[in-house]
Amino acid sequence: MRTNRIKFLLSAGAFAMCAAAQPLWAQAADDGAESGDDAIIVSGIRKSLSDAADIKREASGVVDAISAEDIGKFPDANLAESLQRISGVSIDRSNNEGNQVTVRGFGPGFNLVTLNERQMPNSSSLQSAGISRSFNFRDLASEGVSAVEVYKTGRADIVSGGLGATINIRTPRPLDTPGFRAVASAKANWDTSTEVGSKVTPEVTGLLSTTFGDDRFGVLVIGSYSERNSRKERTGTQGWVRNRGNRANPNLDLSAIDTSANPTQAFWTPWTVDMDVWDSKRKRTNGQIVLQAEPVDGLTITADYTMSRYKERTQMHRMAFWFDRPDIATADANGTLVDVTTLNDNLDFWAWDFYQSTRNDSFGGNIKWDVTDNLSFELDAHDSTSHSNPNTKDGQTAETLSNLRNPIGSVASISGNFSGKIPAVSFDDSTLAGGAENFANVVSDLYQKRGYEVENNIRQIQAAGKWSSDDGALKAINFGVDYTDYKVDTLLSATFRFVNVPLGGLDFSFVPRGSTLDQFKGADQLFPQIPIYSATEFVGIVEDAGLFAIDPPALNGVREKTKSAFMSFDLETDFNAMPVKINAGIRYEKTNVSAYTVQNGIVALNFRHPQELQVIRDTTPARQELKGDYDVFLPNVDFRIDLTDDLVARASYSKTIARSSLSAMFPATNFLNSRPGGPFIVSQGNPGLLPYTSNNIDLSLEWYYKPSSYVSVGVFKKWVDNFIGAVTNRGPVLNANGEPLRDPSVNPRPGCPDSSATPNPACLSAPGDPIVTWDINTVGNLQSASVQGLEATVQHVFGDTGFGVMLNGTLVDGNIDLDPYNFSQILALTGLSNSYNLVGFYEKNGLQARVAYNWRDKFLLSLGAEPVNTAAYGQLDASISYDINENVTVFAEGLNLLNATTRRYGRFEEQLLDAEQYGARYAFGVRAKF
Template sequence: MATHTRFNLSALSAAILAVSSFNASAQSNDIEMLEEVVVTGIRGSLTDAMDIKRDASGVVDAISAEDIGKFPDTNLAESLQRITGVSIDRSNNEGNQVTVRGFGPSFNLVTMNGRQMPNSSALASDGVNRSFNFQELAAESVSGVEVYKTGRADISSGGIGATINIKTARPFDYDGFTAAASVKGVMDTSNKTGDDVTPEVSGMISTTFADDMFGILVSGSYSERDSQIQRVGTQAWVRNLGSADTSAINTETNPTKSFWTPYTFDADVSNHERTRENAQVVLQFAPLDNLRATLDYNLSRYEENIAMTRTSYWFDNPTSVTDSNGTSTSIANANDELNFWAWDYHYYTENDSIGLNVEWEATENLQLTFDAHNSTSHSQPDGIQAETIANLKNPRIDGVGMVDIGAQLNGTSLPTITYDDSDLIAATGAGAFDSQNIVTDLYQRRGNEIENTISQFKIGGKWDNGDGGALRSIHFGLENTTYDVDAYSTLTFEFVNADISSLDLDVNPLGDFGDQLDGADQLLPFLVSYDAKEFIDILDAQGDYYVAPPTINKVEEETLAAYVTFNFETEFNGFPIALNAGVRYEDTDTSGTSIQNGITNLNYRNTEELQVLYDDTPSAQTLTGGYTRFLPNLDVKIDLNESLVGRFSYSKTLARPDVSAMFPATQISVARPNGPFNATQGNPGLLPYESENLDLAVEWYYDDGSYASIGYFKKFVDNFIGSTVEKRQILDVNGEPLRDSSVNARPGCPDGGSTPNPACLSQAGDPIVTWDVGTPGNLDSTEINGWELNVQHMFGDSGFGAIVNATLVNSDAKYDISSFDQTLALTGLSDSANLIGFYETDSFQARLAYNWRDDFLLSTGQPQNFNEPTFTEAYGQWDINASYDINDNISVFVEGLNITEETTRSHGRYSEQLLAAQQFGARYNIGVRARF
């Protein structure tokens, strides 16, 4: 194993920093410097993480960089999943968000160097939430990560599952001049249209000068990835859609004989191009032995472009036969058509953060810290809508579809897709996939431009009791955090009848589509490809493109917090005890404002659409809320002997609601003749989730770098936020309720013309629409408990080592598939496990890792606003990496992710209700790393 020397903080201050460096009060470090030897490599990294865990107050896990610019995995989230109790969500088979102890991304607070980080997403499907996207941050820029699973008064609030602090490097961390760089080629085996090899480069230069009074560090990284996803699935499973033979249903488990039919069946291919840029500049200044100032700027730029094509069926009025649980197994829909979709995704996010930290050792016993930062995440700063969607279809002749569609479901394999276009051939002389039988249907443009800004300052202090005694130190501080979100949301949705003869349609055989998926050979024979943006350009040139007015939503949340903690060290019956007791006070005020154009009418434009018409006069609606909370904590650590540690922790923590849940605007989401009529409205008066947490743990540190631990946790969560539905009327700009003009339609209606037909507009005699308006509210309480088991073992001096861990979680908020009106269900709750083996010598390192996560509830509302669950099925993935040190400065490496090319699946209420089966490839990285 390589070693190097560096200047660092005193031993006492380093221990404090390792446990609580991200809190401003706990960053009051002794500035006195000394030389220490740091062991690098896999074993050194694991030993550092173990020492942090052992010395911590409360339950803390950590990951340390194996060397400068070398993190255990290429993706930060994929490194975090190796920690007991942490599992991840994947996007395009790359880790992007984390779940801790069964609590999903929105329940965990992510900080960088102790500062809350903003988040934004341009995709309408993502909403506006507080979940940090780890895809946007390169692992090479990170020196360590700490996962605080128990609450502490001197830690910023916002995480019920955990607070995750990302630490980046500082120039005073190193001895004089230090530089590191890496270059790698990325080969994604799923890629079909992009570059076979894409680059990833990163570098860092750090130096100190003027007798170590000044320091500067500059780092940066750039990466590209081209990939493809192949998917088979449906948009939703709908309860009691169409008609069904339900004679096989077991009425003991399904007494109402409810049945479920797929809304669609889809086969699609999406090609992804992703670019990520990260940069950091850090300046440090230590003019006196007892004073240090740090100014840092962090930047990230994330861009992804996706072109997707899809061939699908829409089962508008199907007939089906069900199995014993009510799932349709044989589906037929006569006189219909095929649909040919195209998506163009373009989303871009800019993240910028600038901060100042000042540490002052005011007296021998008193250390003070000031920390302030302003951080912004801005999605779609160019204002371009993120999603362009187009749909073509087969023609209807005299209003009647000419294609019979159907599907046979085969348990948990892919469905057998059937279509009969003989009537279409007889009527037109061409089949369903012939370009002369492909006509326009609809288009959509939608997305969010979001700017999320967090301004935060902290004033903290630490008093050390120099006289000894049980009370060793007191930490205290004051914080102010302003959290602002500005969201500019657009949704344009129109059925069109336009000339697309100039559109470049390409009918491709599916070929090797889904060759990793069981039953892929039973799917449709062709995929129709075209460009969604080109389609919109044609409509625009013909005057058929309609732009819906935007909605502007704003949320401002200001929190004033104060805290005090007491650290004691004593003995009880001869056993050394360390105790941390504290309380945090928080006062939060919230305000939500929505600005939108008023609704003037409903237009019966299409047999499947009641078009919402708006005026040209935006108006604002503002609602407010607020709350005050006390958050106490007590952590007790007892050294039972030289190697055995016992822990008890009690804390109260909170997590704040997703931002989109607080927008007061009323948004109409679905308006179809004969229903459904769905709308949503946010609630700025939502209270936070609150959790009382108990932790018990025993840790056995039996050898150098080796330990075993077992922990039990229990959480009592109040104010759980769920969806409530209110049946009510929605008023137009004149204060009159909206009416349904499709009932007893007047002559000439529906009318799809570009100018609304007055006969098709709602009139006084039409029936009033009763809307299902979904509003979030604080509902029930729930309990979550679980076990965390971990063994980390070094096999002496052989160079071999292994890690085995598992997390078992349980809750009374599990989703009940037999219930149709459940309001509380915890998403993300699942067991998980890791198996890691490694080998390391002075010049060679290799690691093989397997990560497994059991099935879990992803969401309680499938797309298309149907109140049905989405379950992600169990998934396991093998990753491997190896490196060889050519000399003290240069090493070469290879990394493999998902080397067995695992696929993912999700299903509805029952495992037979396939929602999506996705196929990915393995990724291999080959590169060289240098350090000077």
Template sequence: MSNANFKLNAICMAMLLTSNGVYAQQGETSAEASDLEVINVTGIRSALSKSASIKQDSSGVVDAISAEDIGKLPDTNLAESLQRISGVSIDRANNEGNKVTVRGFGPDFNLVTLNGRQMPNSSALQEAGVSRSFNFREIASESVSGVSVFKTGKSHVASGGIGATIDISTAKPFDYDGFKAFASVKGVHDSSVDTGSSITPEVSGMISQTFADGKFGILLSASHAERDSGRDRVGTSNGWVRNRADPDGVDASAINTNNNPTGAYWVPWTPEIERFDTERERQNAQLVLQFAPNDRIEATLDYTMSRFEETSFTNKQAFWFDNPTGTTDENGTLVNISNVNDELNFWAWELYEKKENDSVGFNLKWQATDALRLAFDIHDSTSHSNPDGQTAETLANLKNPPGSVALIGADFSGEIPSITVDDSGLTGGAYNPDNIVSDLYQLRGYEMENNIKQYQFNGQWDNLEDGALVAINFGAMYTDYQIDTYLSERFSFVDIPLDNLGLTFTPLGDFADQFSGANELFSFIPNYEASRFVDIVEDEGLFLAPDITTNGVNEETTALYVSFDFSTEFNEFPIDLNVGVRYEDTDVSAYSVQPGILALNYRHAEELRPLFDDTATAQELSGGYNRVLPNFDFSMELTGEIKTRFSYSRTLARAGISAMFPSTNIDARPDGPFNASQGNPNLLPITSDNFDFSLEWYHTDGSYASVGYFKKFVENFIGAGVEQREINDVNGNPLRDPSVNPRAGCPDSSDTPNPACLSQASDPIVIFDVSTPDNLQNREVDGWELNAQYMFSDTGFGAVANYTLVDSDESFDPYDFDQTIALTGLSDSGNLVGFYENEALQVRVAYNWRDDFLLALGTEPTFTEAYGQWDLSINYEINDTFTVYIDGLNLTDETVRRHGRFAEQLISAEQYGPRYSFGISGKW
């Protein structure tokens, strides 16, 4: 959606929309700030009224959301709730909020904590990478009492977020007076489901009780959720490659050489259609025990767990452009592509992810004197993906006999490609099972374990005498962060019988019908199971031993902090100040264990595969750094209704885990490209000096308006430094290319390497493009946050609108082929959220919009196009105990489209469909 369309929607909805319970929460200045006060209210209007007063009293920039009541966060997903906050936007996976971007900084630049504790994360899917950021899909919103977003740095807040530190708060028994209980039963209908259940259950509940005159408390919460979903995808695999095709077969006459002086052109590897059917289960539980023998001591022991299991079954119809010819557009994109004498490919995938998260923590608070408060907190938390070593990815491919399809082609000038297949030379056509043979299989297991041990000591001294000094806060923290990954891969081209595979084909029907041109795709999509294909491979005795690589990183960080709170007046204007500094020292060590490379094997016309030694060897590298992180928060009341703020802080984000693995990985093809990568554990953290200014006007009855400006000076951005060099084998000799002058019998796809197809001393030495992460550049990011909240007197209606503009001093230049650094996630965003409520009925309508942004920058970039979504929530209170409700997400069936360097370079066009939930909840 364009900016103009968004503004038009804003005007049309301004009189209808209201808040989601988002409020700015006062920035804590005490050592107890990890226990931020999140006010639970009943009713949206009450939440909005409190949001205005809390925002007015705060120092620093801290926004938050809270449950309207226990078990009633404003959205069904934490990420979906967070996107309602100005400056916060999300990316979606499978039609669900997944990753959070704050002020233009993506998930790797934000730190997520649970009750003030840094939480681990793991993933069983290799393409998901190793992220430090906790994934919001793994925790049910019903178990959360509030979420706080620290947009500016605080000395007492754990470092790791340049965009923000996001703290998730859960309930404790002492939060309630005596007995409290909640239960909810929900049915979820996902309109995208083809093969799963049309309605899946979600059940949650909590019970809390205090005993012995409030000295002892116990709380137990639990939830179980199932979801079946589907997804239609049209796209390409492995992106678009610059200058891949033979230039003699490319008509580049349309290229605008003023923009593209070298006449570069881009070709995709494949056009494809893909159907996903996904099954997911999630369980959450928390047990909290609290003990307060007197009014000076409070002890809390808690255990938090989550279990997450997801399986996706995928079939894909595609073909591979081996020798493409065609015509470019003015940008250089080969939009009209054809390939003669080729074949179709029929893929099947199975993706499996199982995650077990467990956290045990203990917290002790002691009011040592009337002026001195002390607190100690310890937790040991682990996230373990595919802990039993289950295979995370299984894939298989079938194809027509090579060269049997006379012509394949695709026109990429539209929203999705128009496909051409001339299979007239095949009796019965390309989809006749008699004209289909086996091609390849691959198994990939990716077990990962992330453990965090953290110890925190905090103190606060309150000045009980007169004076500007209000309090001194101090503390220390030690964090031991350990992550270990285990990658197992099997890959081989095979020739097996397909009689028992169960291959069928399905007409597309309404596949991807929200995209123009959906009727010009392939005629059919295949149906078969990748696991069945692998079973046949094993029955035929063609199952290869796996290649195994182990990687790990350990970070140990010691931090000390102190801060001072002041409250005074200047020319009769009330002023609040918080001045603090945090010192951190971090030691990093990383290791990789992998077999050494004996030679390159010319095994296939499209593959030069490393041949590994049977003995694994270890590589170890280390690094370290220390940083001083100051902060300064100032606020002044100009009048009873107008307030201004200024904040300065220095924050940091640590290097990505995968970037620090020492292992060397090779991806080579005959005639190139010859790519390799190696990690760097000596990377410095990315640091940012942050400046915030805001002016706020507070009216009566919870209505206010504010405008804020922020500026970030960011240093040490990490990019891919590419070095052209040789890579040695286990004997110290450079690897050589056996495909340049192939010997008789090569390539040879047999499981036992043919010695004639291996690197020999007479072959030319390969010069690899070795990519190594490095701290390369600095950036400046600035933006505006605009907020307005208005209550329409006592009518029950209200409106909230916010808009965020973000910009950088250097944007991505599509014609700069040497650019290795760009800020991912940078985009404008906006929200309109509205409600009507009376004593029994609550109706909330929400629209969220995000402009296009750079999703990833590898060899070639990936952009996500602008996206807007309408959501609806209706609650009706039957009585003081029971409430019935219905929610609708993505009501207008919006789609997601991603592209490469230019809009016509389609990467992925995905269609999900709306999702609805309905249920009943009770509270006692």
């Protein structure tokens, strides 16, 4: 692989990575002061805000930015946490840490993240996380970043893929700041939620930049290492199912349902109520090496290598209560069963072991040549790979789970009330000697091992040129071509088995887990007892019993080869003595897509368990490949007029695209549900999907009324075509011989079901069995939609007092909302939510303090068979630092100071899916620069 990378870079004629324009942290910032002894040198927070305002003011189109306050000092420890301070940008969190962003209501898959204007790969080990194109900000330490730019309007010279926005991360270069610079920082992170491992964990960072040979050669090295231990506590359900229950049951009370809104009296039952604790240990290592040379004036050669290593292990323990077949229940006006009792059921005791490992490596090179004062060329190439769970072939699986339970019918009753924010659950286990939590009353149920190994490789060559002139209205012509080879290969391992093994060798216990956090009312009752045991240990017992079996892994992949060309023009003129700037351009792209699946052929269904029809495959892998292609023209026009020296008006039109999700294009047939009696559900991909396309209009007015201070108001509208929606077809699924699969559970033969590891031939599909009719879920380009919104920002510095504020907010709306009573709806706009940010700061005499509050309104997260909504969320963060002298600074940070909790629900707020709490996090440290 390394040799191939080197050959690739040499073939591009590049030794080095992009020699970008002078990074923001290196720019002088005198805030307009005169030179001389009385000059005011702006630094820290105010410098960061001033630089960001300058970028916004001078840009073509609508651009927002965040810049470093100093070399190696970004405003937040997490890039996503910083980005949420920009109007229109919201973040998604994982374990209370920002990891991906939503821009103007468009989620992570609709936004493109680039590193120094290069598209970056992404991968994930967990099947539940899916396969995303969107870069995960948790993989990158903020200390190695000089600026983040958010391009909200499209431009011809920017790589396509960002329908909501293109987010460019800039990193420092040694020749941009000649001389010697060094920064080192160390801090202790204190996570108040931690109960397993140390509550205090280390984070260290070092940066070294130096130039030599009359500043014609430079080296920059950045390294960082961090650890974090944390706990998440959750209560929730495994979803709500519609009309599961016997309407004729006299104990099912549907009388309160509002039939004017719900004429069919549809009702929803929770599958389970779950109470979880998640204990995680994370390690992250980042590094970057940059080599630069300017052997002659006007010729700059740059080479770099950027890497990250991310590892996280999580143990999760769960107590679950089943409500899927209600015996006694009462519905509210919406149809949600808010008071449910099941009789003669069982409790479930779960354990999960999660393992995530991601390796990111990027090799790049760049040559920039100023041929004359008016003509310059740039050649850039990179080879970047993200590889998750690289040890899958050696048996390392990302997720191992097991389930224990009481024998079915052993618990007299389980009751739940769902009318509040969180459910209230009770159970009667008087029919069990010693109670449900007595290990003698616990039996084995099932195990599952699943996970992805994903390798995402991007090879990209970009060649660009610029002709500029100081004469006439035409100031510049920008032109270029680029080629991107985007390739993702996945190995999916997924095994699900019901087992019956003796549990005598399992280290099992119940531990009182009174919540250490207090945001959930009744928390002490919410987590009374949690089962503690190892899922991996349980699987070992299954293996020792000779009952362990694993399904053959499935290989899936997508390869996209995109050729692009662009040209744009910069014009400047006057209109009624007001300066006017226009950027007009067009980008053409041609993309060829090929998708493949390698799977063992399907033989039959095996009636293995009363709740399982196992899919039996042969031992012969077969490859299936499908192709597609499309081309697009992406025009843009940006108009800017300086109405006065301080007042700027803009109007922009652009066309942007976002490519479809990767997993949606895999040709594989995946069995999602195959239980006796149904449902029978499979999914299949569609590599012929077209990209989402959006025609965008932006209008804004900006008033830069004093240094570092401005007011901005903008409106936008997006008309989006080719939205991908779910399509369900009904029909048979064929086996390897081209024959439809049949159901052996309808008229079972003697000895069936049989849960032995080796299938019983009598329990397999036979010619006389009925043919199964499957729901075949696929996707297609179905509908169009529109989104409109308003953004406003106020940034104000109160003279030389040291105080300042930044306020911004976004209102966003779309034309396709979720109708909770439309059960055939296949499209609703996800991620749309209003948001606002309040930031106050003080910086003077070496003391720096900042308080930030971010709020995001409720929004639709996803739309499937049943929708998932996310409730409103607000988080308060703060930081303070003091410069002991010009070289040494001590600091403290606090995140989620109000202990905010997240909540997700189904069609209605009563239909709780997840309520999670994490606790506050603090950091204390010291930073030194030389």
